[in-house]
Amino acid sequence: MSHKVVTTVNGRRYEHEVEPRLLLVHHLRDNLGLTGTHIGCDTTQCGACTILLDGQAVKSCNLFAVQAEGRSLTTIEGMAKDGQLHPIQQAFWDEHGLQCGYCTPGFIMAAAYLLAENPNPTEDDIRRGFEGNLCRCTGYVNIIKAVQTAARTMGGAEAKPATQAAERRA
Amino acid sequence: MAVSTLIGAKIHRREDPRLVSGRGRYVDDMQPTNVLHAAFIRSPYGHAKISRIDLTEATKAPGVEAIYTARDFEKILQGAMPVTNSFVADKKQPIGWAYIAKDETRYQGEIVAVVLARGRDEAADAASLVQVDYKPMTPVVDIDGAVAKGSPTAHSGIPDNIAWDTTVGGGDVKAAFAEADVVVKQRILQQRLFPIAMEGRALVVEYTPIENKLTMWSSTQVPHWVRLCLTLATGIPESNIRVIAPDVGGGFGSKIHIYPEEYLAAAASKLSGQAVKWVEERSENLTATHHGRAQIFDIEVAAKKDGTLLGYKVTQYVDTGAYVSVFSSFQCSAYAIAEGAYDLKNVEFRTVGVLTNTTPTDAYRGAGRPEATHAIERGIDLVARELGMDPVEIRRKNFTKKFPHTNYLGLIYDTGDYDKALTKALEIANYSELRRRQEDLRKQGKLIGIGLSTWIEVCGFGPGQGHATTFAQIAAETLGIPYDQTEVRTGDTGDTPFGYGTYGSRSLHVGGSAVLMSSRKVVDKAKKLAAHLLEAADEDVVFEGGRFYVKGSPDRAKTMGEIAFAAHRDNLPPGMEHGLEATTYYDPPDLSWPFGAHVCVVEVDPETGAVKLQRYVAVDDCGNVINPMIVEGQVHGGVVQGIGQALFEEVLYDHETGQLKTGTLREYMVPTANEIPEFVTERTVTPSITNPLGAKGIGEAGTIASSIAVINAVCDALTPLGIKHIDMPATSDRVWKLIKEAGK
Ligand code: FES
Numbered sequence A: 001m002s003h004k005v006v007t008t009v010n011g012r013r014y015e016h017e018v019e020p021r022l023l024l025v026h027h028l029r030d031n032l033g034l035t036g037t038h039i040g041c042d043t044t045q046c047g048a049c050t051i052l053l054d055g056q057a058v059k060s061c062n063l064f065a066v067q068a069e070g071r072s073l074t075t076i077e078g079m080a081k082d083g084q085l086h087p088i089q090q091a092f093w094d095e096h097g098l099q100c101g102y103c104t105p106g107f108i109m110a111a112a113y114l115l116a117e118n119p120n121p122t123e124d125d126i127r128r129g130f131e132g133n134l135c136r137c138t139g140y141v142n143i144i145k146a147v148q149t150a151a152r153t154m155g156g157a158e159a160k161p162a163t164q165a166a167e168r169r170a
Numbered sequence B: 001m002a003v004s005t006l007i008g009a010k011i012h013r014r015e016d017p018r019l020v021s022g023r024g025r026y027v028d029d030m031q032p033t034n035v036l037h038a039a040f041i042r043s044p045y046g047h048a049k050i051s052r053i054d055l056t057e058a059t060k061a062p063g064v065e066a067i068y069t070a071r072d073f074e075k076i077l078q079g080a081m082p083v084t085n086s087f088v089a090d091k092k093q094p095i096g097w098a099y100i101a102k103d104e105t106r107y108q109g110e111i112v113a114v115v116l117a118r119g120r121d122e123a124a125d126a127a128s129l130v131q132v133d134y135k136p137m138t139p140v141v142d143i144d145g146a147v148a149k150g151s152p153t154a155h156s157g158i159p160d161n162i163a164w165d166t167t168v169g170g171g172d173v174k175a176a177f178a179e180a181d182v183v184v185k186q187r188i189l190q191q192r193l194f195p196i197a198m199e200g201r202a203l204v205v206e207y208t209p210i211e212n213k214l215t216m217w218s219s220t221q222v223p224h225w226v227r228l229c230l231t232l233a234t235g236i237p238e239s240n241i242r243v244i245a246p247d248v249g250g251g252f253g254s255k256i257h258i259y260p261e262e263y264l265a266a267a268a269s270k271l272s273g274q275a276v277k278w279v280e281e282r283s284e285n286l287t288a289t290h291h292g293r294a295q296i297f298d299i300e301v302a303a304k305k306d307g308t309l310l311g312y313k314v315t316q317y318v319d320t321g322a323y324v325s326v327f328s329s330f331q332c333s334a335y336a337i338a339e340g341a342y343d344l345k346n347v348e349f350r351t352v353g354v355l356t357n358t359t360p361t362d363a364y365r366g367a368g369r370p371e372a373t374h375a376i377e378r379g380i381d382l383v384a385r386e387l388g389m390d391p392v393e394i395r396r397k398n399f400t401k402k403f404p405h406t407n408y409l410g411l412i413y414d415t416g417d418y419d420k421a422l423t424k425a426l427e428i429a430n431y432s433e434l435r436r437r438q439e440d441l442r443k444q445g446k447l448i449g450i451g452l453s454t455w456i457e458v459c460g461f462g463p464g465q466g467h468a469t470t471f472a473q474i475a476a477e478t479l480g481i482p483y484d485q486t487e488v489r490t491g492d493t494g495d496t497p498f499g500y501g502t503y504g505s506r507s508l509h510v511g512g513s514a515v516l517m518s519s520r521k522v523v524d525k526a527k528k529l530a531a532h533l534l535e536a537a538d539e540d541v542v543f544e545g546g547r548f549y550v551k552g553s554p555d556r557a558k559t560m561g562e563i564a565f566a567a568h569r570d571n572l573p574p575g576m577e578h579g580l581e582a583t584t585y586y587d588p589p590d591l592s593w594p595f596g597a598h599v600c601v602v603e604v605d606p607e608t609g610a611v612k613l614q615r616y617v618a619v620d621d622c623g624n625v626i627n628p629m630i631v632e633g634q635v636h637g638g639v640v641q642g643i644g645q646a647l648f649e650e651v652l653y654d655h656e657t658g659q660l661k662t663g664t665l666r667e668y669m670v671p672t673a674n675e676i677p678e679f680v681t682e683r684t685v686t687p688s689i690t691n692p693l694g695a696k697g698i699g700e701a702g703t704i705a706s707s708i709a710v711i712n713a714v715c716d717a718l719t720p721l722g723i724k725h726i727d728m729p730a731t732s733d734r735v736w737k738l739i740k741e742a743g744k
């Protein structure tokens, strides 16, 4: 038996008939073609599937599509606006916060939530904020720098200068 | 290399804008219409006989198109899986690895049947309806169990579990040990690890009959190898097979093996006449994708009273898992650099391959080199402790100092300055102050440890991430064209010549050199053409800043762009072919040997055994650096993987059933941002002389040095309690038990 699900994703309205067991992450990827949200595990450990649900970071592998009924979602595809990367995306690029890039959409969405809640996070806040996200390539060092840089460009008042991002923009 | 603007610059990676905006193209992002989804039915046991497979219910399930078992594949796949490596030639027991199990399964996760269905969930549902009757047998799941007298064998009908047993050596080891004032012995465990690339493996494959063509998208590090092996297995000519590795979400060695799924999916597409897709789930990945390490080292080090190392004996046991894997020669490659950074000629290295009923093991980040480094760096610390010497002093005394250096096996180390790297690391870490502080804190009952490791690596046979950027930097610099006007294509056998792929940190050293040499060939040809167009002799033409001009008249110049255009027109010098292209297959004349020194500081809580990382300093030397940002990133990642091995990660099997006890990421701890300290990465630069770039590989440096730096620090912290050695992972549990025992 299928159910109707109406969602607003990245500002667009979508209507689908889905099976009750369909995971939200599969709905996004298979039905909406938003393949930027990734799947890295089957035990809700890795955070590769992180999106914003009504502004809150959630693991989309941990919800059924039907649970998103009537809600507003943001995925990685909704971050850049008018052909401009979002400051967090830009900071990941500037600070080399990614290597293979598979975990990256999840980290960026988790960072978006973190900075919305706490515009001036300490390094410890950032580390704790990423408790549910795994990266196997970067050793996290540059991911943390990227969030510090993003906090600064987004106007967090006391965020410490991270590195010489400008110098890298060779 | 001449003064350069692009090489050595922190250029942004060009692949990133796509990847940060969710526009990567990983295999699972491909959603072709009319594709069938594959689900593999896998043995749940370590070792079992298959008595019956019943497909009745499964066949009736909704959406099912076909179900295949071993018999179906016999028509399409020849013999056993092609094993491409020379080392296996002298293995003791030539054991074939079947594409799919027929009568007997030898590890949890071995495939027994394949379901094809119209949807992913339908395939999974049908798979759960396939009835396989197994007769479980007693498995062997570890080295000790497998080599013990009278132990069960991993395969029915073989006399014992020894896959190979080979000894190499140099110098006079016997005399060295006879002359020694001290000999230390230690058994060292290299626990089994999951590689865990964040993207699992994934495939889309389509066979087109009549044309007899096969196209495969695979999340692999080695597309050209996959093509070759598919040819060997299916008989489809190589020219009819195209393998594409699109964006790959990490590999760390786990995607250099050519796996049963690749052959079976290809064959299933041929059998069904439809495209087939398979995406590995994480829990599936933990049994189906090869594991790393799984070794035991028995070492003996002989030394003089003054700390001079005399001789070194090693026996390495490699748990091969149920089959000897494609690149398992990497697993024993520890022999090649057994003596590490030390001038030690009397070395004997025995390697024993041991079959068990577990997932086959193969290369994992560092492949052989972390193991070798761990063994010798542990050994030298034990000698220092025996003699009451400082670990720094004993290292300095024994470093190889003259280069090029021929090691005990005759391998030639190109360049090195090990003391320079160590000295720099010690300065950054403020070593003498650390030792003073350690002493003070010890008096207060605090367990502080300082660990060192000096590492070397052999490169030339390696994953280079960011090569789209690095290669473009090299080409743009040499061709004198803007960086933005270059494009790098890799990963598709359809439009790139044969390459061995990215493993063993070879991308830069080999691929980068090939890019440089091709670019130079292009410049040479362009110069001839420019001379022709400028009506001058070849030798009078100067190439500078992307422009060709006749000596003395820089105003009348032709740009590289103009020459490239002219190369396709008719006014060419006699005998010159159209176009401005070059292909280079670069086979480096000798290996390159990066090196470095790492310092780690830990505090151990005597009550709980918890190890806290306080400080980590890495000084690495990988010769000339093309893009420092990429090099640093690789070191960070490597160091953290090494820390993961040292403190957290361990694959465990149940001895009775041969099933994983760590079957999900809940039981297997991958380090998060919380467990990792801030660390300092620095460089020294000693250019290589074996390749035109002067570069050395770096992809694995961090991992090679870090696990042992951490373990040496933990051992140092536990010294006041009389504890000499601890095995990995040094979890709080294990440390706590050791502390309790030491107190008895
Ligand atoms: S895929 Fe959702 S947490 Fe891993």
Ligand code: FES
Binding pocket: A097, A098, A099, A100, A101, A102, A103, A104, A134, A135, A136, A137, A138, B198, B249, B250
């Ligand atoms: S960049 Fe590869 S997993 Fe994070």
